[in-house]
Amino acid sequence: MQLYNTLSAKEREKLIEEAGKDRLTISFYKYAHIGNPQILRNHLFIAWNKMEVLGRIYVAHEGINAQLSVPAENFEVFKNHLDSITFLENVRLNIAIEQDNKSFLKLKVKIRKKIVADGLNxxxxxxxxxxxxxxxxxxxxxxxxxxxxxxxxxxxxxxxxxxxxxxxxxxxxxxxxxxxxxxxxxxxxxxxxxxxxxxxxxxxxxxxxxxxxxxxxxxxxxxxxxxxxxxxxxxxxSLENKFLGKNFVFDHRRGERISEDVISNCHQCGKPCDTHVNCANEACHLLFIQCEECTQAMNDCCSDECKQIHALPFEEQKRLRKGKVVSNKIFKKGRSPVLKYKK
CATH class of the missing domain: 3.40.250.10 (Rhodanese-like domain)
Structure with a gap:
């Protein structure tokens, strides 16, 4: 019985392109008292894998948090499956404003202590x-x-x-x-x-x-x-929109435009910009805001040092990364001192 991914992101991306079918990016959550998260996790993976659902789903004793991509043709089947689970019946589904068939490329259903990390008792x-x-x-x-x-x-x-x-x-x-x-x-x-x-x-x-x-x-x-x-x-x-700019989202898109206002700046040159990227140096992977001009000038990197490393042969980059820990605890999102115009 398959309970985990067997395809890489690149293999899945190729299959999506070959299929040529529209997908829906959806998110939902529900706080509930779940007795055995592992049983629910396995049930969801088996059912959703058959429907070609992709995404990142967390299950915990306090509930479920899901961001996923569903083939449009399978949406009703997916919704019916949710409704068959007592605490998820008629759960509100947030459907993305801007669709992207490649918003998720793997199905990951994980057990977590909590569906929202809060450090609380x-x-x-x-x-x-x-x-x-x-x-x-x-x-x-x-x-x-x-x-x-x-x-x-x-x-x-x-x-x-x-x-x-x-x-x-x-x-x-x-x-x-x-x-x-x-x-x-x-x-x-x-x-x-x-x-x-x-x-x-x-x-x-x-x-x-x-x-x-x-x-x-x-x-x-x-x-x-x-x-x-x-x-x-x-x-x-047709209500008045009181939201300014983009809504940050946690998939490959990184943002949905809600209004035409651009309220932030490129972290490298200061030009108005609200496009988040990750540094192309895999040993860094810093999340920051970068305009098109700086993307070209910096070769998708956050600093000259990362630019130099990214230009090295792939095997040399792997050698330099070996043994180093990369995490948000070290590389704060948008907080690096190499960014001149960070907030």
Whole structure:
């Protein structure tokens, strides 16, 4: 019984090109009390692999978090399968605004301690005791209220390329970092202010809303479905779009354009730009913002040193990488000192 990938990303990419069929990029999450994540994980992999579903899915005792790509012709079968799982019946699916048949090239269903890393002791509060969910229209009304505090629950590199007007955008590297900062900044307004939060698809806000209710906040709201669902509703209902720029997404696209505003800059030359790339030097792989001119001048790299390494023969690059640890703990997203115009 196949429970893991057998094809490389390149092999899968070739198959997708040969098939010539449209795919849908979808995300969803659900907080629930799952007794045996391993059994659910195996069940999902077996069923979805047959449907040619690709993506990155995390399963934990607290629920499921999924970003995936589904052949358009298999969407109804995929949806029916979700509905056959009790806690996933009628789960909200966020369908990407901009489609890319190669947004994911492997099916990875992994067991995690949590579906959102938060550094918290979740036993102290019920993650399913969430705040009030609001749609795009009510959200627009709420954030115009002077008694509302609007908070972006994403990390600095996400909000840098796009955020809602007048939102507080904590300069943090992790979701956990933002929790204490926001609570401390708003500690005197737990009863009088309306705390309204948003994130990419809603998953971080939902946990944060339960956390802040546990911490004594009385008026807690979150944007239903996050920025992805907001953009869809704005278009469908012809609402005023209050989001500026791009929505950072966690697949090969790295961003969906929500408005024509470009609110960030190339980290190398300072020119207006909101295109995220990864440094082509595999020993670095730094995530940063790079314009087309700098992409050509720097050969897809973040620094002259990386440019020199990337120009070496592949085997020589592998030799230089051997024994070195590459992770976000070392190479902060967009934080490297080699970037002159970083936020």
């Amino acid at each position: 979740d036993d102290t509060f019920d993650v399913t005791n969430k705040g009030v969910h609001v749609g795009a229209e009510q959200f627009n009304q709420l954030i115009e209220d002077p008694e509302t505090v609007l908070v972006d629950m994403r990390n600095h590199y996400e909000s840098e390329i796009g955020h809602f007007k007048n939102a507080i955008t904590p300069d943090v590297d992790t979701f956990r970092d933002s929790l204490d900062i926001i609570e401390n900044d708003l500690k005197n307004h737990k009863e009088d202010k309306k705390l309204v939060m948003y994130c990419t698809g809603g998953i971080r806000c939902e946990k944060a809303s339960a956390y802040y209710k546990h911490k004594g906040f009385k008026k807690v709201y979150q944007l239903e479905g996050g920025i992805i669902e907001y953009a869809r509703q704005v278009k469908e209902k």
